[in-house]
């Protein structure tokens with residue numbers, strides 16, 4: 015593996031009982047790339063995220079984050095991952111700042127160092143002026159932006175986002191998609207799980223996942239070919255949303 | 260502070276703040292043992308003959324007898340409540356956040372336990388305070404000695420809750436836990452009757468009580484409240500805490516257990 019590979023997934027499989035949720039999944043992400051993990055509902059995206067964050071482990075396959083083997087060196091690998099889960103994980107009745115501080119502390123940061131990092135992270139997402147607001151008072155888009163900022167506090171190399179725009183209105187979706195593309199442009203490696211083709215830009219990488227299998231990894235433009243990405247996607251996956259049996 | 264203690268402090272503080280901000284939870288945590296104190300004391304007083312057993316040095320009234328048991332009950336409920344909030348998914352998100360931070364899992368779960376213990380301490384001391392206002396007072400040093408006892412019993416009961424949260428698949432099963440774990444644990448212990456009283460009813464009952472870890476939590480607290488040390492209870496509670504915690508760790512092992520079922 016070359017030094018520029020930020021995330022490498024090789025031959026990863028996982029079963030829930032008899033159900034094969036991931037089947038021999040392999041792909042690699044170069045540093046500073048925005049990669050969409052594109053798959054219909056039930057494709058296995060969230061399952062893969064659980065494996066990448068070590069909420070689940072599997073004996074089949076290997077995951078490397080910034081050169082660290084997740085199985086052998088989990089803490090070094092986890093320290094280099096920022097993650098935004100599909101379900102929001104926020105303490106609604108406290109301020110944005112308090113939520114951020116709590117997360118910083120989980121990563122061992124406190125005091126002035128934590129404050130500086132939190133300010134910088136909020137600034138990157140244009141959320142700094144909301145630091146003292148209660149999370150409950152924020153709209154959905156701002157809550158998600160706070161979660162993304164939070165995932166950046168410990169300066170991870172890889173940012174994982176699991177369907178981060180679900181439930182947001184069009185404007186908020188656009189803004190968040192643009193923000194995260196900017197982060198990738200600044201050098202962060204992004205894995206963005208989605209089933210929505212319109213969140214992907216032509217220059218992005220795309221890993222197409224369907225029924226636990228990787229169907230293709232290429233740039234969005236390549237996959238789209240002459241036509242639209244969405245047509246190519248529907249053709250590949252047979253248009254089966256709810257691929258789950 | 261190093262990275263580990265920073266995490267511990269933040270996790271405990273978060274749990275304590277959440278508890279204090281939630282008035283309803285605070286009040287119900289206080290009212291429940293008080294109601295029990297009044298009801299049981301009124302209803303069972305006649306049933307308990309008088310006898311002087313350690314740590315007591317004089318005849319005691321029934322409401323004095325059940326205070327330590329109610330302290331342990333507060334902790335039992337508290338442990339179950341935090342496990343319920345995990346099963347209910349309210350706290351699953353925050354658990355996910357916790358478990359993906361770069362510390363050993365056993366430490367993170369231990370922090371979570373300590374946070375529950377801290378909350379239970381707030382409840383127990385509030386309860387003891389009100390009991391004192393009602394005239395049920397312990398020796399002054401008892402309020403100090405009971406702190407380490409409560410920490411240990413809180414760890415044991417919290418670890419039991421954590422263990423249950425890692426093994427229960429669905430909410431419906433939680434009612435079963437109430438019926439088959441919490442109630443028997445409480446009623447088949449020395450919380451409401453001393454062992455000699457149980458022995459009068461049945462030998463078997465007495466023996467069950469004697470091996471119930473909850474009994475030993477109650478006795479550890481009872482003796483500590485009178486500034487006395489009960490080594491046998493300490494051994495039991497310490498062993499129980501470690502055993503439940505190790506089993507809970509297995510339940511939260513990423514290769515099996517909870518996370519596999521709850522995505």
Ligand SMILES: Nc1ncnc2c1ncn2[C@@H]1O[C@H](COP(=O)(O)OP(=O)(O)O)[C@@H](O)[C@H]1O
Pocket residue numbers: 030033035053054055056057058059060061062257258259518519520521522
């Ligand atoms: N905890 C679980 N137990 C059993 N099956 C599961 C569990 N989580 C997900 N699955 C199944 O695994 C497949 C992949 O699910 P998931 O990873 O959530 O897909 P996605 O996030 O792409 O929608 C689905 O068929 C789903 O029903």
Ligand SMILES: [Mg+2]
Pocket residue numbers: 059060061100176177
């Ligand atoms: Mg999903």
